[in-house]
Amino acid sequence: MAIIPHANAARTTAAKPGFPVNNHPAGHSRQAQAATAVPRPPSTRRAHRPATPPGPVRTRFTAPALAMASAVAMLWPTTHGPVAASQPDPATSAGDDVITDSIGIQLVALPAGTFVMGLDSPNELRARHPHSSYNHVTVNETEQPQAHVRITRPFRLGRTEVTVGQFAAFVEATNHRTTAERQGGAMIRDPEARETERFIPSPDHHWRRPGFEQTDVHPVTSVSWHDAVAFCRWLSEVEGARYRLPTEAEWEYACRAGTTTLYFTGDDPDQIYAHANVADASLAAHDPDLMSRQQVLTDPDRQNDGYIHTAPVASFKPNPWGLFDMHGNVWEWCSDRYQADYYRHLTAHFERAQQILDQQPYDDPGGPDSTPQHEHGDWRSLRGGSWYVSPVHARSSNRAFADANDHYPHIGFRVVREIEP
Ligand SMILES: [Ca+2]
Numbered sequence: 091m092a093i094i095p096h097a098n099a100a101r102t103t104a105a106k107p108g109f110p111v112n113n114h115p116a117g118h119s120r121q122a123q124a125a126t127a128v129p130r131p132p133s134t135r136r137a138h139r140p141a142t143p144p145g146p147v148r149t150r151f152t153a154p155a156l157a158m159a160s161a162v163a164m165l166w167p168t169t170h171g172p173v174a175a176s177q178p179d180p181a182t183s184a185g186d187d188v189i190t191d192s193i194g195i196q197l198v199a200l201p202a203g204t205f206v207m208g209l210d211s212p213n214e215l216r217a218r219h220p221h222s223s224y225n226h227v228t229v230n231e232t233e234q235p236q237a238h239v240r241i242t243r244p245f246r247l248g249r250t251e252v253t254v255g256q257f258a259a260f261v262e263a264t265n266h267r268t269t270a271e272r273q274g275g276a277m278i279r280d281p282e283a284r285e286t287e288r289f290i291p292s293p294d295h296h297w298r299r300p301g302f303e304q305t306d307v308h309p310v311t312s313v314s315w316h317d318a319v320a321f322c323r324w325l326s327e328v329e330g331a332r333y334r335l336p337t338e339a340e341w342e343y344a345c346r347a348g349t350t351t352l353y354f355t356g357d358d359p360d361q362i363y364a365h366a367n368v369a370d371a372s373l374a375a376h377d378p379d380l381m382s383r384q385q386v387l388t389d390p391d392r393q394n395d396g397y398i399h400t401a402p403v404a405s406f407k408p409n410p411w412g413l414f415d416m417h418g419n420v421w422e423w424c425s426d427r428y429q430a431d432y433y434r435h436l437t438a439h440f441e442r443a444q445q446i447l448d449q450q451p452y453d454d455p456g457g458p459d460s461t462p463q464h465e466h467g468d469w470r471s472l473r474g475g476s477w478y479v480s481p482v483h484a485r486s487s488n489r490a491f492a493d494a495n496d497h498y499p500h501i502g503f504r505v506v507r508e509i510e511p
């Protein structure tokens with residue numbers, strides 16, 4: 091778990107990752123071997139970005155939208171097949187049914203299905219990340235035991251994180267002022283105390299100016315959970331469909347896309363630099379103080395994705411279901427209230443992890459209604475890591491949280507569009 095620093099606490103970070111203990115499932119090494127990819131050179135990355143939002147006119151299934159979807163599919167082919175009612179196969183069950191809404195959000199249809207949520211092998215995690223500062227106890231509490239989860243209904247998920255351009259369409263239509271704009275400016279690293287990784291609000295910064303260059307095709311950042319929910323509420327009205335944030339379970343199901351490894355690319359963190367924008371050699375050169383705490387750069391020449399801060403969405407290869415930046419770029423708000431031991435609580439009546447896997451799955455878990463932890467704030471779940479953290483924080487099962495009012499330059503979101511029965 092990585093705890094995101096939040097403004098309502100001491101405005102200081104407490105990034106404390108960790109490890110647990112379990113065994114390895116069959117198919118683990120196979121998944122890792124299947125996950126190989128070649129990073130595209132920087133000169134080609136911008137050619138495959140989604141278009142700038144066309145405006146609030148409903149254009150589902152228009153020729154340009156379909157052409158764009160086809161073009162992206164051709165560049166990063168995924169194999170397809172019939173949608174499974176359960177137990178979707180990572181290579182055959184999703185990725186080809188894509189619609190584009192009126193502000194240019196591409197939405198991939200994902201099938202209902204079951205999966206095993208949480209961390210499989212803490213020993214593997216530890217072995218694969220020898221330079222990580224992960225804390226054993228923390229991950230034991232948050233990612234284990236694994237839970238057998240069923241997503242009972244098909245849904246659409248944004249193919250990318252919501253972009254600056256898409257968020258701008260929302261602001262222009264509603265005059266929405268973000269939490270940061272109403273609370274004295276977005277959080278930035280304190281320039282007077284960079285060695286402490288402290289964040290402070292800056293009146294000069296907000297979602298358009300988070301502290302580094304952003305274009306309309308970069309992921310929007312410095313938006314709170316409330317901003318993200320307001321965006322979904324507005325888009326629901328515009329589209330005549332229900333938009334919302336994903337649950338943590340939906341997010342991990344989509345990120346894994348049938349895989350069972352630490353990353354959808356396998357277990358090797360060095361593979362992630364070809365698939366995700368995380369803290370890398372370019373950030374280390376830009377901000378040595380930050381990277382000294384990440385403790386991952388054993389080989390800076392290999393561990394370089396080329397982006398110091400955010401990358402334009404879809405700059406890297408997608409996962410097996412055609413979803414971009416599930417690992418890295420910006421953390422993504424989920425709808426759930428965060429509880430560190432939520433899944434341990436769900437599975438508390440089983441004594442051993444294997445027994446859990448033998449039982450009926452939990453249907454559509456959505457986080458607790460309330461916990462004693464929330465006496466300290468409205469904590470909401472975050473997933474996927476960001477440009478700001480090392481690969482170990484961007485793993486498929488890694489859990490993090492921030493207060494619903496927090497707004498950091500490494501946090502954004504993507505949306506679910508529900509499919510009517
Ligand atoms: Ca990077």
Ligand SMILES: [Ca+2]
Pocket residue numbers: 251415416417418419420421422474475
């Ligand atoms: Ca992301």
